[in-house]
Amino acid sequence: MKIGYYPGCSLSSTGREYNESLQVIAPLLGVTLQEIEDWNCCGASSAHATNRQLSLALAARNLALAETQAIPEVLAPCAACYNRLASARHALAKDTRAFEKTREVLERPEFSNSVRVKTSVEWLRDLAPVIQKKAEETASRSATSPSVKGLKVACYYGCLLVRPPEVTQWPTQWDDPEDPSSMETVVRATGAEPVRWNRRLDCCGAGFSLSRLDSVARLGREILQEAKKAGAQALVVACPLCHVNLDFRQQAIARKAGGEFDLPVFYITELVGLALGASQAQLGLNRHYVRTDSVLERSP
């Protein structure tokens, strides 16, 4: 099975381990990632905050490239990339004038806006039966490797994975935008246990990580506290920005709150990688700020 791959900028910077773990699990799941050749920035935040046409054109160029490279489906692991690509696709489908203008700007009259964009969550959710089978095989093969079986995790969707519904749930509804369950499905397939908790869909502060640290600290604290209260041993995310705010900022948030959280934050791909027997180093877990081995080094 083949799927188009749009890494975006964060998967080679703050979210390197997201990319590394993805590259590890894809072949294990029998999937070839076909990176879009000559892809460009999705335009997140800066473009769509300043110029609509620019934001559409930047995203649409990637979709057009995928089209010419015969890629019908593109995986965009970063939630912001996903949002930009999916929003552009939706806007161009609904607004013929914008569509015409964009084709003109891109000088790509053949662009037909036919490429579907997927998050890693939707992609893995559809592969859940395969993950479960492979995870069980792995567990029976090596009883000694670090296991995620029974690990209590809080699935954190953040703001953009399933919302806004008119964009993410179009043209097909793949999850409930206010009460999603895809991430939990993937987590269950790995053998870990999703906990029921409150802040699954709240904002982590996202891009304010640089400009308004106070807000990010407050939002992050509430998320971490709620996860802890619900008995989670770790968080699972599918967005590099969420990861930054909850992992990299965790110590600062804890210091402000006067305590320790000690909640490792896994990318969903890392969790799947662990379940499929990949090593922590392969998955890039050594790059995390909050150490992950404490929750993994338990006898299964």
Added chain:
Amino acid sequence: MSRIGVFVCHCGENIARTVDCAAVAKRLAELPGVAHSVDYKYMCSDPGQALIKQAIAEKGLTGVVVAACSPHMHEKTFRRAVSGAGMNPHFCEMANIREHCSWIHEDRVKATDKATQLASFIVEKVKRNRPLQPIHIPIERRALVIGGGIAGIQASLDIADGNREVVLVEKEPSIGGHMSQLSETFPTLDCSQCILTPRMVETYQHERIRLHTYSEVESVEGYIGNFTVRIRKKSRSIDEEKCNGCGACIQACPNRKSPNEFDTGLGKRTSVYVPFPQAVPNIPVIDRASCLFFRGRAKGAKKDVCKKCEAACGKGAIAFDREDRIIEEKVGAIIIATGYQLYSIGKEQANSAFKGYGEYGYGTIPDVIDGLQFERLASASGPTAGKILRPSDGKEPKRIIFLQCIGSRDPAKGIQFCSKICCMYVAKHTMLYKHKVHGGQATVFFMDIRAAGKGYDEFSRRAIEEDGARYIRGRVSKLERDGEAIKVYGYDTLNGAPVVMDADMVVLATAMVPQTGISTLAQKLSVSYDRYGFINEAHPKLRPVETNTAGIFVAGACQAPRDIPDSVSMASAAAAKVLGLFSNEKLEREPSVAVVNRELCTGCFHCQRVCPYGAIDRFEVKDRKDTLLKTVAEVNKGICQGCGTCQATCPSKSVELEGFTDEQVFAEINALEWTGQGNSGEGGRR
């Protein structure tokens, strides 16, 4: 030779503004066969009609053409007028020179030409008209009412009191509907059951009401005045004749764990049960899905299990092997009163078009309930005997929050309409709550307060001013479980600020949607429904209780969200319509129906296949020795709506629509070019 009279109406200025009516009358006077042609300001007025009658008498007219408005408006008026002058009404026709001409054109010269043409071809038609007599069809003067809620009960009682028989079908084991579940009713706060149960008993005891509870309409055939209805009487597994309603079987039943539907799942019931103490009829039902005996049998147990009810019954009324029965009833009119259900907010949706409200956690947070569940908590006959207690721990909630418009007015969730009753019942709930939990605080999140109705606004003000309900204008984004409390995240749009509040219990005022299965029923009855499943009325203003199918009426919340007074008014209106229909022994119908020429008909039955009303029967033509000569088509005049599809389809030209024969229609077409100017007399004869 025809002697046609032409009467051109000015309709005040409506026609005369664009059409030179005097010129039209003058030109038509020249048309062969026209014996009289005049114009007048208001033909429909008494003097206008007198003009027509007078001309018929004085000029010996054989036909009348009124060039005026649409026949939908005044055809009846003018036909009645000519009939008063001794002419067969079907010799009077209208030429529509208002909607079809003056209202849509500006050029006076051209409009006058067109009006002349329109009138002239109607003249050609009338020359070929034949006298027609109205059709009389017998009426079965009994009514079927589907649904035994307050609307169905009211309609049944009104018809029965009007001296006609009623067949009332209710799918639940008892009549009473949702109203029997309510605690008190707005805007008077009188006890719902106290005002409903007398009606229920009256319905049961009425000699002219035949009640079929635990029954459903299986099929409907026929037409106005002559419906044949098949009703499935579902098996109660109880012999209804023997049962005396003592309740010994209920006492004996060991399985007490089934969720009580009447208490909206808040309480439990036994497997053999009556839904509520005042149920009518007071005959239990065995719920085969939970009954130990039936479950044992389904599993293939060799020995019968349980059967404690059978042992307890002193009347031998338990009938495990009783099957569903199908009965047939003949009725002349049908009232649909199937009511509503609440929009499902749980994960599981009956209709995938309606997306739930996952953010409110209904079904996962136990103290988030819907409006009907609150009614049961507040009701003396409910699971808490009228005490407001939380489902989770049985504690009294000190802070209760009501969220309005859950599902209603939310296109994103699949429903655009306002459910109409929620503003009022939420106000009522805050009052009931305050009257029962004195130290408690009720808060309401609302979009608008829609309290239009007699005494309604006063009532909702009373909730705020006297009973201290706090109203916050804004929506709630999510509910979170926070220990024993529920955290409510909302937005106060009047303050322009977010609000976070703790609640002990949250009540969701969910939208009203039609009952499941309404579309199936509507299809059985051939009535139309909207995209939500609400039954369409024939006209939103002027025919609110009729459907598009003659003889089928609608009442209550199956047509749109309705409160009790509205449902009752509609039910009485529908009953009045039915009684009006039944006031005649025979039904008089317009004779514009299709007629088959048996000699020409080849029996191909194309007409039968295309007829949208199923009005074509087969007729066997036999000679005196009873040998079959051929089978031909025959039109059932009771069903035929005169659409003419059969006429257009018939390859042998042996079906004709009375009043619209081929001869008449071709004569109209041939007359098209005649404007009375220049080509005078030519076009008309081509």
